[in-house]
Amino acid sequence: MTEILKLHNLGKSFGAITVANELSFGLKQGEALGVLGPNGAGKTSMFNLITGTLKADKGTVTFDGKDVTRMSAADRCRAGIARSFQVPQPFVGMTVFENAMVAATQAADMKGSAAKQHCLEVLEQTELLHRANALAGTLTLLERKRLELTRALCAKPKLLLLDEIAGGLTEAECVSLISTIKKIHKSGVSIIWIEHVVHALLAVVDRLVVINFGEQIAEGDPDTVMKSKEVQEIYLGIDANG
């Protein structure tokens, strides 16, 4: 299987804080990769380095066979990288459908009836079609998470980056969102998902990467990674010798 994304020796520091220290891993076409790590480990910064809102001090980002390290965030989005934000960022005074149209027309360069049709299809996929005419500011938390997914998918991504999208949901809401994300994954979109709600992540991802202080401390199949001494000590705060 070909790699859709490759990070090679990616490095980034803010003064004394290193948020990425020689990060190197790949994502296969159609794969779902989970990212775990304690607060402040550098997970969101890694997304910013992938989307281009943060410039790397060193290393490279290759997407869909092209070196995009020096490419702007807007061009990377048009090339097929879209993300959801930890704190949903919709245009609250616009309807759900209008929010979707902004993403389809601005990020995917779609126009007229093709853009409208695309938005309707995505809203169906994200189970938000019945709220198409509601103002984004009136949505429940779960609906706002679904709108985040909608906006990202309207950009027609090949790679979808999810940043703690399950945070703050009830168990039942979380189960409902997991089912939607599984469907999106099955449709062929490659996914990298940062999440503290571990069971949600494990229900979807094929592989896990664990980051601590900007460093990759574990990578592999979810079972092995979750059982590893480093992850139990550093991420879960368990003394593996105790």
Ligand SMILES: Nc1ncnc2c1ncn2[C@@H]1O[C@H](COP(=O)(O)OP(=O)(O)OP(=O)(O)O)[C@@H](O)[C@H]1O
């Ligand atoms: N623009 C910036 N300038 C200075 N420091 C920053 C900047 N962005 C992030 N940091 C710092 O870098 C570290 C990593 O932040 P980041 O948001 O990437 O972590 P995270 O793993 O996503 O954390 P969380 O799980 O809490 O969201 C933190 O200490 C943060 O304060």
